[in-house]
Amino acid sequence: MTLLSYQVFMAVVEQQSFQKAAQALKLTPSAISHAVSAMEEELGSMLFVRSRHGVYLTNYGKELFPYIKNVLNSDEYLQQAVAQFNGMQKGLVRLGTFNSACVEWLPSLLKDFEQEYPEVRLDIYQGTYDDVYHWLRDGIVDLGFLSSTSVGELAYVPVYEDRLVCVAPKGFQTKNPGYVTIEELREQRFVIQREGCDADVNHFLEKYHLSGGAGSRILDDMSAIALVMGGYGVCLVPELVIRNITFPVDVYPLDVEEKRTIVLASLRSDVFAPAVRRMYDYIIERFQYDAEEME
Numbered sequence: 001m002t003l004l005s006y007q008v009f010m011a012v013v014e015q016q017s018f019q020k021a022a023q024a025l026k027l028t029p030s031a032i033s034h035a036v037s038a039m040e041e042e043l044g045s046m047l048f049v050r051s052r053h054g055v056y057l058t059n060y061g062k063e064l065f066p067y068i069k070n071v072l073n074s075d076e077y078l079q080q081a082v083a084q085f086n087g088m089q090k091g092l093v094r095l096g097t098f099n100s101a102c103v104e105w106l107p108s109l110l111k112d113f114e115q116e117y118p119e120v121r122l123d124i125y126q127g128t129y130d131d132v133y134h135w136l137r138d139g140i141v142d143l144g145f146l147s148s149t150s151v152g153e154l155a156y157v158p159v160y161e162d163r164l165v166c167v168a169p170k171g172f173q174t175k176n177p178g179y180v181t182i183e184e185l186r187e188q189r190f191v192i193q194r195e196g197c198d199a200d201v202n203h204f205l206e207k208y209h210l211s212g213g214a215g216s217r218i219l220d221d222m223s224a225i226a227l228v229m230g231g232y233g234v235c236l237v238p239e240l241v242i243r244n245i246t247f248p249v250d251v252y253p254l255d256v257e258e259k260r261t262i263v264l265a266s267l268r269s270d271v272f273a274p275a276v277r278r279m280y281d282y283i284i285e286r287f288q289y290d291a292e293e294m295e
Contacts, residue, residue, distance in 0.1 A: 001039060006068050008035040009047065013065065016054040069139040076273060091275025094123045096132035096144030099220055100241045101262065105145075113282055120275045128219075129199050136267055142276040143283070148261040149199045155269035159287040160262040162239040164204055166252045167224075169231050174252060181255040182208050189233035191224045192217065200260040201236045208256075225249060 011021035012032065022029045040047050047061040057065065076092060097106060102124070110122055125132070125141050129150035135141040136154055148158065166180045174180045190210070193201065194217040205211070218224045221241045228235050229247050238260040242251055264283055266272070272280060 001042060003071075005035055005039050006071050008032055009039065009068055010072060012036060012048060012055055013057060013061075016056065018055060066138045073139050073142075073273075091119075091273060091278075092121045092123065093143065093275050093279045094125060094141040095279070096125045096127065096135045096141035098129060098132060098145060098147075099126065100238065101145040102126050104240055104243060109283070109286060112286075113279065116282075117275070117278060120278065122279075128194075132265075136265055139267065142266065142273070143280060144265050146263055146265045147200050148263050149203055151263055151265050154265045154267060156263035156265040157269075157284060158261050158263050159284065160240075161259045162262070164201065164236050164254060164258045164260065165239050165242065166234055166236055166254060167228050167242060168234045168250045168252060169228060170248045170250055172234070172250050172252075176255075178252070179255055180252040182210070185210055185234070185254075191227045191233045191235040193221070193224055193235075194219055198237075200238060204236060204258055 007025065008021065008027075011024050012018060015021045015024055018029050018032045018036070021027075022032045025032070036048060043060075043064075045060045046058050047064070049056045049058055079091075095106075106124065110124070114120070114122065123141075125135055125144075127135070129147055132141070132144040132146050133150055133152060133154070136144045136146075137152075145159075146154075146156065148156070166185070168180070175184055185208075190205070192198075192205075198221075218227070221237055222245075224235045224237070225242070225245065225247050227233065229249050240260075240262075264280065266276075266280070
């Protein structure tokens with residue numbers, strides 16, 4: 001199989017259509033179909049299920065996916081290395097992120113990075129902790145922001161810590177001025193995000209045996225806070241989430257110190273394409289500088 005075969009495979013996976021894959025690669029649909037058939041014949045098994053609703057990977061195709069992705073990543077790294085040797089600051093960086101990091105950090109971080117490295121292309125993938133973890137593991141993204149509770153076996157470096165706080169409806173009365181206790185929380189109904197969206201809060205609830213779930217499985221922070229605003233319950237969130245929100249809610253610190261550690265994760269920390277290394281170092285230096293400025 002050739003590198004083009006792998007590129008065709010990945011284009012079909014991403015586009016879920018031979019026609020759209022052909023457009024993406026500037027080939028004819030028949031060329032795409034022929035390339036896929038040739039791969040399947042060489043491998044001795046079907047890679048895709050063709051249906052009226054699209055083209056999808058078979059189980060065998062899913063098994064091969066991370067290996068083919070690694071081949072394409074290696075080619076990208078090679079192209080970036082050659083560009084660097086030739087004095088060109090080019091390349092592609094794919095960055096995975098969860099919602100609050102995307103909202104609070106990426107607008108200024110990406111703008112500043114692009115000003116310094118205008119020839120480096122940045123692709124941003126936003127999802128849950130679980131999404132970012134799997135994207136990193138499968139080679140879909142090069143770097144990703146994650147919580148330390150969700151990083152698993154991936155390589156990582158801590159970049160930021162923020163405490164957990166309680167978001168309550170406006171006018172919520174605490175027993176102690178200015179903060180809420182664990183015992184008070186036992187009496188409350190919680191708006192809880194779906195598993196994989198907020199592992200830190202779920203771990204907190206388990207640690208302190210807080211089970212006042214409201215039957216909610218919310219996908220994003222803002223939806224959870226909106227439900228709290230409507231009086232449906234309270235929610236616990238990392239402080240970064242509510243830094244700039246304008247919802248009419250009350251925010252209280254807890255009587256215990258519980259923090260989320262945000263990390264910059266990667267599949268490996270010793271092998272980066274040149275552009276990825278630049279972004280990796282840039283993010284680390286950026287957070288170190290911000291931390292020093294706050295001291």
